[in-house]
Amino acid sequence: MSDVERLIPYPDRDSVLWWAALARHEFVQQRCDDCGTWRWPPRAMCSGCGSFTWTWQPAAGRGTVISCIRTHHAFLPGFEAPYFTVFVSIDEQADIVMPGTWHHADPPQVGLRVQVFFDDIDVREGAPVTLVGWQPADD
Amino acid sequence: MGVGYTDFMKNSGVSTLALALQAIHAACDDAGISFKQLDGVATHRVGDSVQGAVVLNALGMVDPKFYVDQFGGGSASHTVVGQAAMAVATGVADYVVCWRAINARSEYRMGGTGRPPPDVVEFQYQTPYGYATPPQQFASMASAYMAKYGATREDFGRVAIRQRDNASRNERAMMRTPITMDDYLSSRWIVEPLCLFDCCLETDAAIAVVVTSAERARDLKHTPVLVSGAAWGGGHTLYSNHREDLTTSAAAAMSKRLYAMAGAGPEDIDVGCIYDAFTPLVLVQLEDYGFCAKGEAGAFVAEGTFPFNPHGGHLSAGYVHGINHIAEAVEQLRGNAGARQVAGAEVALSTGQSGYVAGSSSALILRKGEQS
Numbered sequence: 001m002s003d004v005e006r007l008i009p010y011p012d013r014d015s016v017l018w019w020a021a022l023a024r025h026e027f028v029q030q031r032c033d034d035c036g037t038w039r040w041p042p043r044a045m046c047s048g049c050g051s052f053t054w055t056w057q058p059a060a061g062r063g064t065v066i067s068c069i070r071t072h073h074a075f076l077p078g079f080e081a082p083y084f085t086v087f088v089s090i091d092e093q094a095d096i097v098m099p100g101t102w103h104h105a106d107p108p109q110v111g112l113r114v115q116v117f118f119d120d121i122d123v124r125e126g127a128p129v130t131l132v133g134w135q136p137a138d139d
Numbered sequence: 140m141g142v143g144y145t146d147f148m149k150n151s152g153v154s155t156l157a158l159a160l161q162a163i164h165a166a167c168d169d170a171g172i173s174f175k176q177l178d179g180v181a182t183h184r185v186g187d188s189v190q191g192a193v194v195l196n197a198l199g200m201v202d203p204k205f206y207v208d209q210f211g212g213g214s215a216s217h218t219v220v221g222q223a224a225m226a227v228a229t230g231v232a233d234y235v236v237c238w239r240a241i242n243a244r245s246e247y248r249m250g251g252t253g254r255p256p257p258d259v260v261e262f263q264y265q266t267p268y269g270y271a272t273p274p275q276q277f278a279s280m281a282s283a284y285m286a287k288y289g290a291t292r293e294d295f296g297r298v299a300i301r302q303r304d305n306a307s308r309n310e311r312a313m314m315r316t317p318i319t320m321d322d323y324l325s326s327r328w329i330v331e332p333l334c335l336f337d338c339c340l341e342t343d344a345a346i347a348v349v350v351t352s353a354e355r356a357r358d359l360k361h362t363p364v365l366v367s368g369a370a371w372g373g374g375h376t377l378y379s380n381h382r383e384d385l386t387t388s389a390a391a392a393m394s395k396r397l398y399a400m401a402g403a404g405p406e407d408i409d410v411g412c413i414y415d416a417f418t419p420l421v422l423v424q425l426e427d428y429g430f431c432a433k434g435e436a437g438a439f440v441a442e443g444t445f446p447f448n449p450h451g452g453h454l455s456a457g458y459v460h461g462i463n464h465i466a467e468a469v470e471q472l473r474g475n476a477g478a479r480q481v482a483g484a485e486v487a488l489s490t491g492q493s494g495y496v497a498g499s500s501s502a503l504i505l506r507k508g509e510q511s
Contacts, residue, residue, distance in 0.1 A: 007266040015263060041264060041378050067286075067385055069278040070331035071269060079269040082328075087279055087377070087385075094383045099268055099279075110286035121267070131267055 006078025006121070008129050014042045017056060023130045025118040027061040029092065030054045038093040061116030062137055063090040066097060068108040084108055086134050100132040113137040140356065140364045141170025141349035142466040147313050147457030150245040151343035156189040158345035159240035160197055166236060166347035171360035174198055177349070179205030179232035181223045183215040183460075187247035188240050205232035212249075213414055213492030214389075216461025217501035221369030223350040233351060239462045240345035248341055249273050261378040273496070274338055277417040278330040279377075280495050283385035284419055285332060287434070292332065294437030295418040296323035299336040299454055301440065302415065306451025308478040313340055314455045337418045339453035346462045348469070353508065362473045363508035367486070368401030370394075371501035374494035388420075389494025390427035390502065398429070401504035403486060405429035408504075410471050410481040411447040412464035412489040415454050421447065424493050428502075449479045464489045465503060472507040 011019045018041070021028045030039050034051035038059070045052055067087040074081045084102035089095075102108050103117040119133030143165025145151070145158050159182075167174045180203060182191045191208030205226040209215050216239065223235035243249060249272065265271045284290055300323060306312035318336060326335040356363035374389025375382035398404050405428060413428075415421050422436035425447075431439040439445070450456045450467040457463060468487035470476045484507070491501040 006269070009263045009267045011263060012260055014260075041261065047381075066383065067279045067283040069270075069275055069282055070328070071275055072328040072330065073274070075272045075275070076266065076269050082331075083269060085268055085270045085275065085279075087283075089383045095381045097377050097383055099264065099270055099377070101268055110282060129267070 007076065008121070008123055009131075014044065018042045021056065022118070022132065023128055025130065027059050027116050028056045029059045029096070031057040038096060040096045040098065059090060059092050063088040063098070063114055065108055065110055065112045065114055065134070067110060068102070070107070086114070088114055088134055098132055100134045103133045103135040106136070108134070113139075140351075140469050141166045141168070141172070141359070141361075142469050143167070143169055143347045144311065144466065145345045147311055147459075148244075148343040151242055152245075154189065155240040155242055155246075155345070156193060156197060158242070158343070159189060159194050159238050159347070162238055162240065162345035162347035163194070163198065163236050166349045169360065170349045170351070172234060172349065177234045177236050179203055179223065179226055179235035181205070181207040181219040181235055181237045182239060183209040183211045183219050184239075185210065185212050187243070194238075205235050211497055213416060213461040214494060214497040214499050214501060215371075215491065217369070217465065217489060217491040217503050218371040220348060220350060220462075220465055220503060221366070221371060221501065224366040224369055227350055227352045233355065235350045236347055237350060237462070238345055238347035239460050241460060242343045243458060243460075244341040244343050246343075261376065264378065273416060274330045274333055276496055277420060278333045280385040280423070281332050281337075281417070281419040284423060287386045290419070290422065290434070290437050292324065292334075293320065294422060294440070295333075295337050296320050297437070297440050298415070298418040298421045299323055301443075302448050302452050303455045305449050305479060306455035309450045309456055310477075312451045312456040313342065314451070333417060333419075336454075339416045339458045340455070342457040342459060344457055344459050346459050346466050348462065348465055356508065357511040362510055364469045364472045365506045365508045366503060367403065367506045368397045368504035369502075370397035370400065372499050374498045374500060376496065376498040385495070386423065387433070388423050388427050389498065389500035390424050390490065393500055393502065394428045397502055397504060403504055407486050408488045409446070409484040410449060410468070410487045411445065412450070412452070412468045412487065413447050414461055414464065414490045414492050415448060415452040416458070416492060418454065420493055424490055427493065428488060428490070446481045449476065449481055461491045468503070468505050472505055
């Protein structure tokens with residue numbers, strides 16, 4: 001990482017527990033208590049059945065790459081270009097697509113099976129911050 | 140309709156309020172009305188332009204009958220004109236001016252980091268990842284589209300080359316020197332799979348469009364252009380769930396009701412002004428608006444039978460966030476587009492950003508009317 005401090009997540013009241021779980025290296029997602037639909041990002045209501053009750057449930061942290069990009073132009077501070085960003089459709093529910101950083105020497109490609117990598121980033125002060133990263137699946 | 144432009148610039152040196160007022164004044168001149176006849180306003184912005192209320196005050200409008208100041212980028216560009224058309228059709232207002240005014244190069248670059256991010260909760264899942272700017276967002280759909288349909292960089296390149304050639308006939312265009320496939324393929328990466336020529340320009344400019352009733356329009360200066368269909372909505376973002384396929388845009392669902400409202404189909408469209416912040420967006424929309432089947436837009440563009448973006452679009456003429464497509468459609472239908480005129484253009488499709496960021500899109504079908 002460069003010397004310039006990168007932007008860190010700024011959780012809101014819906015997402016603060018999700019980010020806190022990630023910092024403990026737990027890959028949990030909201031799941032509707034009434035109809036079982038998973039949802040991300042965190043929000044108060046199930047768009048499938050309208051229920052306001054849910055449980056934070058562990059997810060397997062596995063999925064399939066549906067898109068990958070390689071940023072060459074340094075748009076944001078704290079990132080050394082070029083770098084990859086991957087978009088992963090998670091196994092629990094294909095319509096949840098989660099962007100993440102990439103953690104393997106080989107470049108990502110669409111269709112690749114992946115598993116989560118807890119990407120602890122350097123922060124100069126405050127609580128530790130973990131992002132969703134992805135790496136090739138080990139099975 | 141009346142349309143008014145400022146120049147397309149890299150540094151306007153003036154405020155977005157000044158740009159908006161210049162474009163509005165020019166649009167009123169073009170329509171043949173006084174700005175004092177305006178009784179409604181409609182604009183959209185993403186925290187990057189002057190508030191509608193400030194423009195309204197600067198116009199001296201004390202009792203506006205219609206007021207829309209929508210949060211949104213290119214997705215909303217055609218919504219505001221559609222809403223203005225609803226306002227005049229229902230008698231809420233008589234003359235509504237719609238505009239977009241941006242210093243998108245010199246002040247507020249899209250995804251620029253010198254300012255707080257717009258008021259969008261999803262940014263917390265983007266900026267920490269180094270993923271926040273439009274070229275990155277649209278590279279993600281380009282990657283998925285290439286993987287699913289075998290589209291190639293040459294398919295994207297043909298869009299860029301065609302639009303640059305069109306821009307060479309547009310005196311307003313910022314980039315008029317033709318490019319070749321070699322130029323395209325050898326240009327630097329911005330965000331793989333998108334290179335420099337896949338990306339639109341960044342422009343300081345404003346464009347305004349005056350909307351009034353068909354009856355009043357018949358008595359104004361130019362051949363009237365009629366709003367035959369207007370639609371908005373239709374999609375999801377990465378963050379709304381229900382969207383695991385990035386290769387189909389919000390336009391796929393929305394275009395059906397747009398065509399139904401206009402009583403037209405893709406075969407009736409003489410010219411397309413297709414939202415082109417990035418080249419792959421043009422391909423996906425040619426499919427989702429029904430000009431060709433899914434995955435076939437690359438070959439369709441190579442055929443060269445359908446005229447799109449005769450002005451050069453965002454890629455080569457200038458980036459005014461969608462409203463320049465409406466203005467170009469108006470000029471084409473009036474038949475005063477000069478060297479870039481599409482012969483016999485009577486029906487035009489003009490489209491907004493097709494939904495990858497905001498999740499929604501918007502579009503208009505415009506027809507040539509008759510003067511009284």
